[in-house]
Every structure is written in structure tokens, then in C-alpha cells.
Amino acid sequence: MTAVDLDAFFHKMADAAGDAILPFFRTSLAARNKATGGHFDPVTEADKAAEVIIRRIIAAAFPEHGIEGEEFGLEREESEFRWIIDPIDGTRAFLAGLPVWGSLVGLMRGGTPVMGMMSQPFTGERFWGDGSKAQARSPLGERRLKTRSITALGDAILSTTSPRIIPTALRERYDRVEGAVRLARYGLDCYAYCMVASGHMDIVIEAGLNAYDIVPLIPVIEGAGGVVTTWSGENPARGGDIVASANERLHEQVLKILAG
């Protein structure tokens, strides 16, 4: 399969995920159902619906490949290739009606992330990359992604899901980074990594991620010129405490502060 075909394959999965999820976004069904005493969680239903369709598309094209998803676990663990799916990354944003969640699909080969895409069907945005280049599409057009070249922490825009979910033992270190940057934003999940790849933000710091939260984003960040590791500079592909930066010089400064 050529690179162009693989691009089209990722877009096909993103189309299907968007079709499955959007009917559940900003629905009032949850509230109405609650009044009758039933149980209906639109984000879980949308998550499942999208993961089922993405798994079906992958299995039809690559029946021998492994698949790991947030909702339905791991199939064909022994395969050289493994697809990683997080149908809705940013469930709290989704629940609040905010357009800063995304559907993530990544492909790993021999444990290394080789391609990934984030798609946001409400805004019509997609961000994808293969580790050597990254691309985005939005209502404003399609373009090559390039991280920023700023190297002073004081110029940087930082994001984290919430300072309050960083473990207390690590929070003081995080706070030192936040105190050094120009601006901090919260509550973004995958959207923040895509803003780093796009050159709008510069640093993302998070703690306790699952592999499926970060694997699909690694080829996008790296393809745009960014760097992503654990807080201690290790391979981020198994999740954990993660830092992404626009460039190596910025990353070194952040890791140094986070090392304590």
C-alpha cells in the first residue's frame, strides 16, 4: 500500500468515525432519558459506535493486523502491525458541547508509531502525519504542518488537561513550567498536541496517559518537527507522563524542570 493510499485509508476511517459520532454530539437525549430514570451516556454510545465501524474498516482491509481500542481491547496481539483507536479523546469536552475533542487512529509497526490521524468532525478539521511530515485540513484549507521555532520558555504557550489531575508529587514541577511560560490553556487533550504540530501552541504536559491517548499523535507531532517523550525523556509509545514540545531546545528546558 502506497503512502497516498494509506492517507486515503485514514481519511476513510475519519469519515466513518465522524458519521458515527456527530449524531451523539450536543444531543439532549441524555437529559431527557435521565428524566425517565433510564441510563444513556451519549459519549460512551458514540465511542462504541465509532470504534465498531473503525474496527470493521481495518479488519476488511488488513485482516491480519492487530487492533487495540479504548472500548473493545486488543485483538491479534502477536501481529507486527497494530492499529490504535481512541474514538473520542476529550470526553469531558464532548460532554460539555465543546469542539475540542477528536477521534484518534494510529498505526504501529513492531511497537513504533508510524502514522496517525486526529479528526474533529464538528469543525471539519483533520491532522495527520507519518513522523517525517504532517498535514492538516480545515475549513480554511489544507496545509503542511510545522511547529514553531521559538526557544525561550517565556514565549511559549503551554497546555495541560488540568493542573488538578497532575499527581501532587509532580504538580510543583509542572507549576514551575507554567510559571515560566507566556500563556497556559487547559482541558484540550488531543487538540492541544495538534495545536503544537500546527505552530499555534508550543508545549503539552500531561500525566497518566494511556497508549491510545498518545500513539496516534506521535507521528503528527514528530512529522511537524516537534518532540514527544515521557517526562524522563523516554519513549512515549506506551503512554504515561508525557511531554510534547515544538522543538528540541524547548523540550530540553521543559524536561530539565520536570526532572526536579
Add this chain to the structure above:
Amino acid sequence: MTAVDLDAFFHKMADAAGDAILPFFRTSLAARNKATGGHFDPVTEADKAAEVIIRRIIAAAFPEHGIEGEEFGLEREESEFRWIIDPIDGTRAFLAGLPVWGSLVGLMRGGTPVMGMMSQPFTGERFWGDGSKAQARSPLGERRLKTRSITALGDAILSTTSPRIIPTALRERYDRVEGAVRLARYGLDCYAYCMVASGHMDIVIEAGLNAYDIVPLIPVIEGAGGVVTTWSGENPARGGDIVASANERLHEQVLKILAG
């Protein structure tokens, strides 16, 4: 001028604001210019460009009306009618490339907000209202807005710009509300009030707002069935410490906690 004409007039201003602002959104001009030692702040430039065009549209249609804008101050203070403009509410989101800022225009008569609109040109969303009804348009369609009827704080979704910008003396009270709700989101400015009007969020608590941050949103929130006052239950039309809630019963509980 009929209500329908006034709707069209608000949309005309929103169209013009979007055309003026979008070329500055997610631009890399700031970084490039910085490298040469020049000064270029895309959010300020976009703010000014939009306010100039909105003022021109108002002055052409209603030359006797007052206009108050964030960038260029107050004209014709003595007029019974006053237009209130905040071309980019949510400048930090704008700077970080996030689609949760908005352009605000409101109309006051004798000091009372009578109509307002929030427009988000990147997502193609608009939220508008006249105090008795409110409407929204998005890529998913156009619909009447209605706040949620939940009355238990434990079911509510709360938003604030940042707990860190609430004055220390008031923060403990804010934290008691945050501790009682289901979910809190940060960094949203006008977008949060529109999510309350839309029935996706339930409470917004902010401190130290300017009149132009809230006046255009009051007819939208109230038109959707929500309530907006200061923390002490007073008229919100001069800004200050503001609370908006999906309904009266929720609002009373929040005000009680905020009263200390």
C-alpha cells in the same frame, strides 16, 4: 425596524467581523515578524479591524445611536440606544489557535440589554437572542436554544475562565461550587455562556468582567431560559463578578454558596 430586520442586521455585522478576523486567526505572521524585531500582535490587529467595520455598519444604519467598543471607547454616550462591541472575546484562546473565542455585539436601550449575538467564524457558529427567545446556527443546522432543566448541582457542568484569576478572597467560595458540580471546564469566555444557552453546560462563574464581555450575552442566556446576575444577585449589565445559570433553581443554589 422589525425583529426579522434586526436579526439580519446582526448577521451582517457577524459576517463582516468574521471576514475581518479570520485572516489573522492561526497566522504565523506574529512569529515571523518577531524574528525581525518588529511588533505585530495578530489578536490586537484583528480586534481593531473588526471593531472598525462593525462601527461603520452601525453608524451607517443608526447614525444617532451610541457605540461602545473594547478597542475604541464610547461615542454618543447620551443616546437612548447603545451598541456594545467586543470583537474578539477570548483573546487567549485566539492566540493559542483554539476555536472557542467569539465576536460579541449587543444592543442596549435605556441601559437594558435588548439583543445580542456571539459569532464564531472558524466553526461557523452563531448564537443570538432578544431576552425572550434565542437561536443558534452551526454546521449542524439552526435551532431554538433552551437551557437545561437540571436542578441538582451534582448534575451540573460548570465553566470559569480560570480559577487562578478569581481573586483569592473569592476563590474559596468558587472552589465550593466547583467541588459540588459534576464537571468543570476552563478557558472558554463567551463560548461557555453560549453552551449554557444551548443546554450543554449549566453554570458560568467569572470575576471582574467588563460590560462588553457580558452585555451582548445577556439576551442570549435569558432568551434561552437562563439567568444571569452578579455574584450578589444584582443587575449584570455593568459587568463585574458574574454568574449565569441554566435556570432559577440552580442559580439560587450557586448564589447562596458564592455569598459565603
